[in-house]
Amino acid sequence: MTMRLKENWIGLETIVRKEISRFFRIWTQTLLPPVISMTLYFIIFGHLMGGRIGDLKGFRYIDYIVPGLIMMSIITSSYGNVVASFFGAKFQRNIEEMLVSPMPNYIILWGFVLGGVARGVTVGVLVTVVSLFFTKLQLHHVGVVMIVGLLTALLFSLAGFINAIFAKKFDDINIVPTFVLTPLTYLGGVFYSIDLLPNIWQNITYINPVFYMINAFRFGMLGRSDIGTHIALWVIFGCVITLYGISLWLLKKGVGIKS
């Protein structure tokens, strides 16, 4: 830890600025698609079908699914940003620009991860704004909404980072989102309450970390959740710490980036 705080701060600022300008530069690939797909969800599941489904847990169906849909866009955007950017840097070898510099590993990690958080939050805000065309914004507990939103973006940015570390080809950065992330999100209670599931499936849902995020976020917006908010926050926090530790260890060992 010999480098001064000021220099590390400039290094971090440089990576974050670079990451943010990257996803804004290609906004048609990074910001627009989640807004369009979430608008379709709002129209089809909320507006067209929601009326026939009726109320869920005392809320109109569209109101019930909005927190989950916002969370879904935060998850996919933060994950997608880091996995694509870090793998791209590995593929073009410009990651070496950072590796040869005196920046410590944790600064490199935070730089990419904060870029992912920035995109996750930007998309989350955009989707929230779009949701206002279909429903009224409800904020039961602003603090919980912000903490859960940020921690979830952080968690999935870290997950994207680990995916990118191990990825050897472009296919490898799509496997996890398609076969792991999407099922976990859909089965994490975006569209339903786990009370509707048989016992066995309820128990299985408890091992899905996305379930805790969606429900804590739903609590923040609607004041209603399938799980205690404290438990959910601890689970999310525990996952963040674990993935952060793994990411730093992988960087230190140079897995996937050094020979």
Add this chain to the structure above:
Amino acid sequence: MKALKIQNLQKTYASGFVALKNVQLEVEEGDFFALLGPNGAGKTTIIGIITSLVNKTAGDVSVYGHSIDLESEIAKTYIGVVPQEFNFSVFEKVIDIVVNQAGFYGIPQPIALERAEHYLSQLGLWDKRYQSARMLSGGMKRRLMIARALVHEPKMLILDEPTAGVDIELRRSMWAFLREINQQGKTIILTTHYLEEAEYLCRKVAIIDKGTIIENTTIKELLSRLQTETFIFDLKRPLAEPPVIQGCEITSIDEMTLEIIFEKSRDLNTVFQDLSKHHIEVLSMRNKTNRLEELFVRLTHHESL
């Protein structure tokens, strides 16, 4: 002061390939140092280890007295590296690549911008600053990597095959630039396939073969070990057959040019006398420039000098 000190450096890749075997190397501050070796000899592995891009298996490396293990952050500030292959994002603008690199070294943006202007101008890229890097020619990309490596003003510049695939004119201008920054006090370590380049630029040389340093000396000393010298003679009149002269190995390059190899101890006047006896008139003569190549081939093929 040693700019670079390598002790017992070993590297075995995961595949089991032993790239470096107990490498010892020292480079003095201000040196212009050549690291030569055939393909796969271990040159790029050494550079990779010094710059933290390759994990070493064993050994110690220190840069200006700072261990790359214990004080890596300080050691890295002393090094600027120009790799063999392009390693920047081709989608970024030229100016952004250089300024961001300065940012990674903790240099505030206003200073980074000044330096970027200075080095990009020096390397003839300032006009291209807003162009995407993918629009640059191969030579420009290489110069961009030199500007990027210098933006944090390192004391030591390492260049891995900097003029590979670069045309002669550009190579000469790069040489002039490198000489200039070396004269200003920067230590330069260079790997190259062009032995003429090492002979022209460098004062010291290490030759690595199969992961082992087999020579580490000055270029002058290495060349002095050659027992023979080779000269090229341009003739006044065409010659059908090369003459036979005692103690000289003569080959005809074309009908107007002879290549003559003879013992270093031999007086050059006697060679002229012998040529005159054969009615051969010499217009001009020059020392063959790729003498180092001869040595290099002999050393890496384990022949005696």
